[in-house]
Amino acid sequence: MKINTYRTILEQMWQKDKKCFASDAEFPPHCLRCGKPLNKRLVVNALSRYADVHICEDCGMDEALRDACGQVLPMWEWYALSYKRDMPFHCDGPALTTDCSFNHIYTGSKKLFPFNHLEHPVSEMVYSRSDYDGHKWWTTWHHSDGERPTTELATEIDQFTEALFQLPEFKTLDTMRCFCRASAQPTSESTEFNLYAATEHFYIWLRMITRPRDYNLYCHFYLKETADGSK
Template structure:
């Protein structure tokens, strides 16, 4: 069964697990640093340990992470060399729905329609949710955009997606969501707002994440991928 997970979290961990086997105890041909792409030190203990994910990085990157963290501008994972240059190794049996920082479905915004109140949205939007965190739990309200797009299969998938999304440790609270956005999400012109995107079996999904307190903190929009289904 599909689960929602963050990209490239598992990919980085799995790649490092494979690279780690080249140290026995030292590496004759050291693997490349996942963060910058330069060779790691042949002696494992002389490499740094990332502050943000359980992998080893080169000593230079370790120092840079410390400075970046102090300044409040960590290097987002989608900017790591292993991600940019597609050096990641993924388990073959992985069928998760991946939350990514880049939108792969801009075309859906080219054709819009208006509701009775004059609000414009993509013609393929079935529904969206609006959630806020009250300090103890999430509260969610649902809005239907296109009633005619509802099918039992689509509704069941929306329910599974949302359940899996809120099961993520990163969604345990507003603070953990805020930390997630620092490393995994697409930044916007508003420093407290971020985006994530996902493709599922039936939908393009857009997550708008708002990290401000006393505000609606999460909007999840579901756009059907094939209106004829």
């Protein structure tokens, strides 16, 4: 399984746009960040700090200024990813986005997990809790008392989790913190962020906590069949 982020989606777009520059660009593609035409000469454009793509000179300057004062432009506001662009983007595999397509599960029936007093949506089958100790990630799994995952479902959960930790964004707590600033949904707590994804059988909520010496990542897996059956 390959998991997409806003970064990987932009990099895929750029792989196509870049071909226009084979011998300078007669009709340069638009800057993925602001939508203005790029300079005809590839080297005159700037390399983004957040994805391996070229952006226009103005955007290069804007990124540097925003970076200096910690005011990163969220990647979902980039021209190429925002609603302003007519063409929807396509990608193979699940994408981590700030749009939650399964809000209905949070207002439906609830249940308790063993040894846990918090209520979870009834469709939640399992969640993982990870923390980064300065060297590596440690993960524990928490199963609902209800339906146990079949081999097929367990494989899907394992593949998602493995692919997640293979992303450079989840290499360390620091990389996850940088990723959250530009690519995750902020919350009222400045060190907590959300992202959402879906696989064949699951809706997935990633809750990221960027504080050191705390639990840093929760992955909640909700069975679509149960979630949508109770819609």
